[in-house]
Amino acid sequence: MPLLNLKDYAGVIHLHSAYSFDGRTPVTEIIRAANQNGVDFLLLTDHSTLKARDDGFEGWHDGTLVIVGEEIAPRFNHYLAFQLQTSVATAGDPPELPPQIYIDRVRTKGGMGFIAHPDHEGTELFHVKHYPWIDWSVTGYTGLGIWDFMTDWQNSLSGYLRAILSYAFPAFFLSGPSPSTLTRWDLLTQERRVVGIGELDNHDTLKRVMGFNLSIFPYARVFRLIRTHILTTGPLSGNSRNDIITLFDALRNGRAYVALDYYRSSTGFSLLMAEEGRYATLGDAFHLHRSAELKASIPYRGRISIIRNGTLFHRATGKDLSVNICEPGVYRVEVSLKIFGYYRPWIFSNPIYVTRLGHRG
Ligand SMILES: [Zn+2]
Numbered sequence: 001m002p003l004l005n006l007k008d009y010a011g012v013i014h015l016h017s018a019y020s021f022d023g024r025t026p027v028t029e030i031i032r033a034a035n036q037n038g039v040d041f042l043l044l045t046d047h048s049t050l051k052a053r054d055d056g057f058e059g060w061h062d063g064t065l066v067i068v069g070e071e072i073a074p075r076f077n078h079y080l081a082f083q084l085q086t087s088v089a090t091a092g093d094p095p096e097l098p099p100q101i102y103i104d105r106v107r108t109k110g111g112m113g114f115i116a117h118p119d120h121e122g123t124e125l126f127h128v129k130h131y132p133w134i135d136w137s138v139t140g141y142t143g144l145g146i147w148d149f150m151t152d153w154q155n156s157l158s159g160y161l162r163a164i165l166s167y168a169f170p171a172f173f174l175s176g177p178s179p180s181t182l183t184r185w186d187l188l189t190q191e192r193r194v195v196g197i198g199e200l201d202n203h204d205t206l207k208r209v210m211g212f213n214l215s216i217f218p219y220a221r222v223f224r225l226i227r228t229h230i231l232t233t234g235p236l237s238g239n240s241r242n243d244i245i246t247l248f249d250a251l252r253n254g255r256a257y258v259a260l261d262y263y264r265s266s267t268g269f270s271l272l273m274a275e276e277g278r279y280a281t282l283g284d285a286f287h288l289h290r291s292a293e294l295k296a297s298i299p300y301r302g303r304i305s306i307i308r309n310g311t312l313f314h315r316a317t318g319k320d321l322s323v324n325i326c327e328p329g330v331y332r333v334e335v336s337l338k339i340f341g342y343y344r345p346w347i348f349s350n351p352i353y354v355t356r357l358g359h360r361g
């Protein structure tokens with residue numbers, strides 16, 4: 001986005017290493033896969049521990065900035081927490097701790113948190129339990145996972161043949177964010193800023209399927225799947241401490257979009273609102289005077305949909321789209337890409353929050 005001088009960093013959020021009871025891959029191996037796949041930042045979220053940071057893994061590793069957060073994961077209501085000095089989990093916590101308690105703990109410690117895989121369904125065929133978010137009375141979280149690779153992929157495992165194909169070609173079996181997640185997100189953003197992120201939730205677990213030990217998934221196979229792009233004002237400096245702050249500031253403000261970067265990289269996507277020399281982009285609030293121009297651009301031809309308050313507002317096919325905005329509302333963009341004759345989900349942006357001034361200033 002040259003006009004606002006924004007830099008686009010593509011990374012992955014929500015991963016489990018050998019520091020998780022249900023993970024097995026050493027962090028060094030995950031970092032190697034991230035380096036090889038052009039992952040700019042990696043948000044590690046082992047279960048209730050920041051041990052990877054204590055062991056010195058946080059910081060730049062060649063082209064990848066590793067940042068250590070944690071996942072609080074009782075039976076339901078899993079929560080990703082970042083920017084913490086110490087874990088919010090305590091040994092005496094009951095297994096059914098109400099989520100508002102850990103949301104508040106994260107806030108009290110100055111961190112930010114995201115509701116993880118809110119509509120996870122599991123899969124009966126392969127005996128994977130469901131881990132949805134069920135307590136929606138909560139407040140004070142920064143955002144939520146709008147598109148989780150594991151939720152989406154597991155939903156494709158409806159039969160053995162499909163499962164084999166889906167294991168071999170996961171990208172082709174992803175159908176996009178769960179519609180119920182998007183509906184809920186669209187309602188929430190009409191109340192306040194709720195930042196949408198992408199998740200992988202990969203564990204590299206070994207599953208014995210039909211006599212074979214399959215890894216779900218080797219990290220190198222998932223790092224080009226669902227990515228979160230964070231737009232920063234100016235480039236990162238190479239100083240780990242400062243760069244982590246820069247990335248989190250942008251993320252907290254919703255300067256982010258989620259994309260399936262497997263077919264084509266989405267880097268270069270931009271969304272800009274402009275009126276009378278004033279500009280806004282992803283996550284920003286914008287005061288409408290009379291009418292503004294909303295312009296979406298993508299690096300490859302696709303089907304661009306503008307969603308206003310959860311409803312399709314405008315749709316066109318091409319490399320950019322420009323519409324006049326005369327009404328306040330919460331505007332976000334979805335893009336799908338035609339691959340082998342079918343439109344497949346590609347980009348899901350955070351919204352621009354458009355209000356109208358009471359009277360002209
Ligand atoms: Zn989880």
Ligand SMILES: [Zn+2]
Binds near residue numbers: 014016071
């Ligand atoms: Zn997880």
